[in-house]
Amino acid sequence: MSATAAPAVSAPAISPGAPVGWKVPATLSVLAVVALVVFGFLGSAQTAEFGISASGDAFALPALRVPGMATSIVLGVLMAGLAAWSVWLKLQGRRTPGWAGPVFAVMFVFSFLVWVVASARTPSISLAGLIAGAVTLAVPLVFGSLSGVLCERSGVVNIAIEGQLLGGAFTAAIVASVTRSPALGLVAAAVAGALVSMVLAVFSIRYLVNQIIVGVVLNVLVSGLTGFLFTTVMQEDPELFNSPGRLPILEIPVLSAIPILGPILFKQSVVGYLMYIAVAVVWLGLFKTRWGLRLRAVGEHPKAADTLGIRVNATRFWNVTLGGAIAGIGGSFFTLVAIDSFTKEISGGRGFIALAALIFGRWNPIGAFFAALLFGFADNLQAILTIIGTPVPSQFMAMMPYLVTVFAVAGLVGRSRPPAAEGIPYVKG
Amino acid sequence: MAHKENGGVVKLELQGISKAFGSFYANQDIDLTVEERQIHCLLGENGAGKSTLMNVLYGLYEPTSGRILVDGRPVRFAGPGDAMAAGIGMVHQHFMLVPVFTVAENVALGAEATRGAGLLDLDVTRTRIREISARYGFDVDPDALVEDLPVGVQQRVEIIKALVREAKVLILDEPTAVLTPQETDELLDIMRQLRASGTSIVFISHKLREVKAVSDVITVIRRGKVVGDAAPGASPSELAAMMVGRPVSLSLDKAPAAPGETTFEVTGLTVTAPNGTRAVDGLSFAIARGEILAVAGVQGNGQTELTEAILGLQEHVSGSVRLEGQELLGRSVKEVLRAGVGFVPEDRTVDGLVGPLSVAENLVLDLYDREPYARGIGMRPAEVRANASQRVEEFDIRTPSPEAAAGTLSGGNQQKVVMARALSRPLKLFIASQPTRGVDVGSVEFLHRRIVAERDGGTPVLIVSTELDEVLELADRIAVLYKGRLVGIVPAGTPRDVLGLMMAGVTPPKAETDAEAAAEHAAEAAAADAAQAEESPRPTRDSEGGTL
């Protein structure tokens, strides 16, 4: 219980690993039954069509057409088999292997897609569009969650991602408008995000204010500040202050014509490309460089780092600031890429979804990236489903990221282990 | 800044060092000289100010006044980085290792070799670790995760960390607290080896035997001040007197136990830890009324889990724990306490006290919702206060007022609050874990006397202590735990070296095995019962216990 047990003697190694629980088999079983019954037996017999190629592609692939009910039943049976196998393993006292979860998840999602498309008024969607849209919607989420990764890995809880995104969006809009340069707007967004982060850092590191409180309050502050300035400044002269123009979409010839992958990898704005770079750089930096080693050390055991001459609070301060800059860039996506003006609360709570992605991605940049993609996918799917008219109320699709996160933190979808010193201010002695 | 002349050895002087926390002086005007190639011991009680002094020397604290000289030149350490650059290394009492990092990552941290562009080059570190391991006979895998390593190995990683940084003076802060006597001997050997290769060592300890075994010079510290130097040849009682400030009897006056019937029995108790290992593995023992069973063992061998399992604080427990015929396992903590179990947890600040709550409130922390302290869901503050003044008096708790926050009291007085709470009602079993850890000597005597008094009142008592001295002082019988298993139960007079071997997991030929122990003890107890039945039965507090 206590930290006394600290150097926990590795007690007798009788059975390695935790006791095998019912959690995984039970979860899989319930989901398999749901999939089989709802998606399968109660599903529509219509044929679901998934378009793969878009108009500009180099070569066209035929659309995928599958019979709704039959496909879902087949998938449901496969899932039920997997669940049964998991139960059998549990009864043998063995653990369900790690690959089972993702495989199950993929089948479940596909089964769901088939069901929902087959039951729609127009049972046809473009897979390419679905995925490309998902990536676009995920851009600010990825930047936000990377900010969270840097802050939290260095030991500072970052509830203020929303404020960083919003601050970035506002500043990008106003600076790009005044200077007539979206590029400068992008830079300004990074600065704004960093400034928000610095407030977080100063209050939590210098004044030891609870980090959750600072984060929550900062979101309110940024919301109030941008709202105030939007009304008093931007709306007074939108021509001058709120017409930033857009960052161009840079299309890489040939490569961008690859079906599905082309648009998401090679047909992006600067911000989109920066996203991929940022994920790679943060991952590499975190796990392969001196900077990352020190950053993680102050987040896990700041006193140990201190005894080795690492300046804990300075390390935290600068990494939190850097995180803010990254989130600020993400914020510029709203006003420089998605649309070309600022409105109140334009970030619309995506900072909190980014927080969710960070946790679902287990504080790992790549994990957070894929979690953000998943949430972007859900967001986009919701929009598309509303158009093609499906039985699932859009609100439930919108809830998905939040519910998934609840399941994640409750340990139903794997165990998340936050950095050990997260949220604890470091004070010498 | 590295001082490499003199063959790389360093002479270290502290002059007039004081360190204040608010108005409290943890160190006052301390002079200390660590000569080259010496093992210099700092001896003092818990809380005497040894660690504070070393944290000043290591640059973790800035001294309030005084100066530090390295090879005669004054230096100022703004942080541990400066101290390391001056050739000072430190192995902290609580290891400064990042549990989720590998050994190599921990060793590299702060002094990383890179391939340029900040890319880590851990191969350099791995090579260094292997070199040092080979030189001193360590068996350390550079790629093992630290959290998977036993404490003894973690300590070696700490030593490697200092040696990689070419420490010429190595500070070891209470390094033996987590080691078995055998591991301690190995460490002392390593220290001698280090001295031979030119490293000076500052050895902080409160254990007289180790200090005498290895030191060249001993400096005794008491209440933040240097009391004086002593030679390693000084007698233990001399050293103890210097440490405490008055002659101390190293043993407690206590009457021989008069065990009554056996009312507390543990059978096949097993606790599975979250990582799947067995923290407690098939323990069986029994305690009679009026008897103290002390559990000895190195920290982290299942003691915490044992007491917490009895109390209902552990999950994944199997076996049986019976008190006066009632099964305790599977009951809530509250039910166990209400069944007549008094419990003093091993760490009062974590599990014993609610610091910001008042002394009075802490004294009813386990009975707050019962008559007379509550009626229905309303509390009765007057009753809580009345109880507090009584306990404060009875246990000589030094507090400005019963309304003072418990966290503001000294360690000894905090412990008295915890003890007073546990003993303030009739008990059928008393469990105390580390009953005197971090407590001043005066309070130790008081607390020990209370424990013995509880025994003499006819309560079975279970003591858990990692301090062998305390075990030897209090125990009527001694149970030794190693890796969650019972190595054996031996009588109170068992020699220290036998216990030491047992603490390392070696079953001595004479010791009872688990099953025998239980059987034999049951027989003994039965015999004692019979004997007791013939004599006039000793009054027990059974009847009172029934009100609980």
Add this chain to the structure above:
Amino acid sequence: MSQLDPSSSAPVEDSPATAQAPPPVPVAATTAAKTEGVSVLREIVAGSGLVSLLAVVAALVLGGLLIASTDRQVGRTLGYFLARPTDFFQALWTAGTSSYVALFQGAVFNPRQGFAPLLETLTVATPLICAGLGVALAFRAGLFNIGAQGQIIIGGTLAAYAGFAWHLPFGLHLLLVLVLGIVGGALWGGLVGYLKARTGAHEVILTIMFNYVALYLVDFLLNTSAFQRPGETNPISPRLDETAVFPSLTGSRLHLGFVVAIALTVAVWWILSRSTVGFEFRAVGANPSAARTAGVDVGRSTILVMALAGALAGAAGVAQVAGTEKVLTTGVAASYGFDAITVALLGRSSPWGTFAAGLLFGAFRAGAVQMQIQTGTPIDIVLVVQSLIVLFIAAPPLIRSLFGFGRRAKRRGPRARHAQGTTAGGAA
């Protein structure tokens, strides 16, 4: 105290479990984090009233400067600042103060209406106080209840449904509305408590996520035939029956809900300082592992306190649907749930402090409407001032240095303060 006993105040020496000890398992880590968070909370709870006052002043001044900085007149006078600086300062003063005067007139008193605006302040303060109490109660038990927003929504939804779908006699109907609202909030909050107690999930994450789930849930419901007003395409419910709403007090918008808020304040005070559950909450809040060891069922306590916190927020939802708004919309919670956090922080998590803070923020909200009409200053300025107040309050050294007092305390810096806190807490 006992200076002689070194163990009394040396947090560093030989203490077997300090927060810095390497946490071996995630459990210990969370415990440490929790204890640390709690010690900060305690600081907030125990700070001085003067700091609160100065924080309000500092925030108002900064807010005034912000207002002035976007004022035209100020900008114009700045153009010839060197020529006639007095003009600039005059404009600055006018810009800043005229907004606040308008705010005061909208919130407390103006010559035209007398003290009538004060009634509007009390009306707006009602949900703030209720939800603020919910956040404060959870704070005292060591929990961050960021979820008042969702709890208000769910409480308001249930209450509204009972109010428009059922038709019952006066008295009984209102009572049922109130009970259902409270139960709704309690369920939503208690669910978080349950998940935390059972799985150890952090309540901050859970409550944030639950806020959104609640929002989408009410949006969904208001698009179903059971909830949507007949003939409407917008997500809005029918009006609540006359028998289901709080009677108006003094003929204004102020309603009986304010009296309920006062009663709840008294109730929370009693729970915290005089009841056994309150004792449990405080013990668990300050040191959960000690409470557990002494037999307190920490899980039960967590569920109970979150349910009570949710119930209080649910009451705020009732005050909205059955008092002020009289219908259910997706905006039922407005931003009361988030404001409640700042209210509880400003009130230092004490029941009456929260009550007072609720009144103050209620005044800001009520007055801001008038301010926007009179001077064109956007309502958003209230958010700025509110958040600045909380930031300042949370960092007393900052306030002290801003106002230039307590220099010694400042020089010793937060470290000394913290060290003392640690010793005092003994659990950090």
